[in-house]
Every structure is written in structure tokens, then in C-alpha cells.
Amino acid sequence: MEMTLRWYGKKFDTVTLEQIRQIPGVRGVITTLYDTEPGEVWSRERINALKEEVESAGLEIAGIESVNVHEDIKLGKPDRDVLIDHYIETLENLGKEDIHMVCYNFMPVFDWTRTELARKRPDGSTVLAYTQKAVDALIPEEMFQSIACDMNGSVMPGWEPERMAHVKELFAEYKGVTEEDLFDNLKYFLERIMPVCRKYDIYMAIHPDDPAWSVFGLPRIIINKENLLRMMHMVDDPHNGVTLCTGSLGTNLQNDLPDIIRSLKGRIHFAHVRNLKFHSQQDFEEAAHLSSDGSFDMYEIVKALHDIGFDGPIRPDHGRMIWGEKAMPGYGLYDRALGAAYINGLWEAIEKNSRN
Numbered sequence: 001m002e003m004t005l006r007w008y009g010k011k012f013d014t015v016t017l018e019q020i021r022q023i024p025g026v027r028g029v030i031t032t033l034y035d036t037e038p039g040e041v042w043s044r045e046r047i048n049a050l051k052e053e054v055e056s057a058g059l060e061i062a063g064i065e066s067v068n069v070h071e072d073i074k075l076g077k078p079d080r081d082v083l084i085d086h087y088i089e090t091l092e093n094l095g096k097e098d099i100h101m102v103c104y105n106f107m108p109v110f111d112w113t114r115t116e117l118a119r120k121r122p123d124g125s126t127v128l129a130y131t132q133k134a135v136d137a138l139i140p141e142e143m144f145q146s147i148a149c150d151m152n153g154s155v156m157p158g159w160e161p162e163r164m165a166h167v168k169e170l171f172a173e174y175k176g177v178t179e180e181d182l183f184d185n186l187k188y189f190l191e192r193i194m195p196v197c198r199k200y201d202i203y204m205a206i207h208p209d210d211p212a213w214s215v216f217g218l219p220r221i222i223i224n225k226e227n228l229l230r231m232m233h234m235v236d237d238p239h240n241g242v243t244l245c246t247g248s249l250g251t252n253l254q255n256d257l258p259d260i261i262r263s264l265k266g267r268i269h270f271a272h273v274r275n276l277k278f279h280s281q282q283d284f285e286e287a288a289h290l291s292s293d294g295s296f297d298m299y300e301i302v303k304a305l306h307d308i309g310f311d312g313p314i315r316p317d318h319g320r321m322i323w324g325e326k327a328m329p330g331y332g333l334y335d336r337a338l339g340a341a342y343i344n345g346l347w348e349a350i351e352k353n354s355r356n
């Protein structure tokens, strides 16, 4: 595996490349052109400039998170072909710049969903949290308003104000769209992009839906082992793979994370590792990465990744806000650096043990 940290770019991130460079074992960043809109072609010049910026700080681009998929592709609307052409052009430009892993998601309307961005824990840290009761009590258009005040002035991925301005219309468009429709539209998209992925050896890594169930009645498909295997087999090419995100798949306690990891051998191209603490089935908060701070056995998760020979980029995922840091919720420096050190420690121990 290659330990990495997500970085949103100089204009958007409070964390600098120089700081990332000092986290032991981190040599790569996962980044994006954060100010591009879904459907827009990423120019080779802009990708190259980003690459040079990262490389001049002594790091490398280990992959992109995300190249976002336009809603019309997810909806299977008539203009999807043009939009997929644009996506292909972006992939081509990334390939030419020697970038080989792209994370994306196929969640309708919302990307990840949380009901609180700064829940206070007993140790004084703040974390993102989800309570089903709060979601049930909200109308979707109010979701953004209800959490906006805790964003620390940042633009959060998946919660861009431009996207939120259209939530009402988007909901109307998804009326009647079933999970089967979404599977069909995903298949169509994947089949069209696979040739360019093969040509430039780009590994697509779909991000699971977070939480791993339908919210606000919208269809959601990347939620469990059965559906992950279905999506892999329906376009059976190694370039069609998965981002194994423990914090997303793990929202559903029925999902056995080490078992899912083992069943996806060879098709996990990127890993997001984090821990959650559950208070009841659909009421949880994000915890420190350490197993004993949450509900997951992080040793078993990292061991499963090690056992299947996972060699792609991995990153600590959302961290707590600690030590007075002000940053994009989930994406401060300190707790993610602690997470990286912890995952590196687990990996080293598992690696050395496996040699004996």
C-alpha cells in the first residue's frame, strides 16, 4: 500500500503540501481540480500545473478524488453521451499526465450525508455525526442550511452551494428512478469509459454510498457486498474497481468489512480507512482511527487489506477536529496525521508478522 493524504489544492485547503510532506510515510496526495464542475473537461495544462505543484513539494499525485459524474449521466438523460465524452477526455488527459487512479461516486443528488459536522465528544474534540431521526425530520432542501454554519468557512465536497441550489429540481428528476435504473446507467457509463481506462491503464474506484442506505427516498446502490460484486461483474474488467471506504460501508452494521475486503481481491484500487462509534443502529459519530475509540476492529480491516495483497493508495479518512485546529470538517491535519501513523503501524506489524 501507499500511504497518502487527501489535499484539496492551495486555494481550498487549510493544510499545506509542506505539512503533508512531514507526516512519516506519506509520499503521495490524493487531489482534484476542486473548482471544476461535473461535466467539464479537465485540461491537460491544468492537470500538469497541479502535478508540478505537488511534485515540487517532494510529493506525488497518487490518484484523483474525485472526477465527479454529472447527474444527467446518473439519470440516463439524452445528453449523457456528450457528458461521457467529456469525462473520457478528462480521463485521457489524466492518463497522458501519468495519473492512474480515479475515485468517483454514483450517489444521486447528495454525496455523503451527515446531520452534524461538529458534535462534541467527551475529550473536547468535535466530529461529524449522523442520526437517522434528524434526517427523517428534515426536508432535503434544508439539509444544507442545517449544517452550513459548522463548515468553518470551507466548501465541503458534495455540498457545494451551486449543487445545493438545485436540490429541489434534482429531486423531481429522480422521481421514479429505481435502483435497477441506476445500475443500468452505471453500466452504460462504465462500458463507455472502459476503453480509455484500458488504453491509459486508469483504475476507476467507485466510492460507496454514505450512509449505505437510501436517504430521502433516493435510490442508492453501492451499499453492500452483493451490490459491489454485481457492479464489478456487470463490467468485468480490472479497471472497474472500488474505493474501499470503511466509514461508508461500515455505516451498515450488517456489512462485514474484512469479509467484503477479501471478496473484492484484485478490484480494490483505493482505500479510505476510518472508524465509527455507534450509539444505535442508525446513530453514529466518527471516532479516532484507533480501534478502541470506535466500533470497528481496525487491525482486522488492515489485515484483510494486507492479506489480499492490496498495493494501491490508502488514506486516513475523516479525522476529529483537535488541538484547536480550524479546517474543513473531517479534513484537518492533526487527527488525519495520527490516523496515518496508526495505520502505518498496523501495517508494519502485520507485514513483519506475516514473514515469520
Ligand code: DNO
Pocket: 065, 066, 103, 104, 105, 111, 112, 157, 158, 207, 330
Ligand atoms: C467524503 C468523501 C466523499 C468522496 C466521494 C467520492 O468525505 O469520502 O466525498 O470523496 O464520494 O466521489
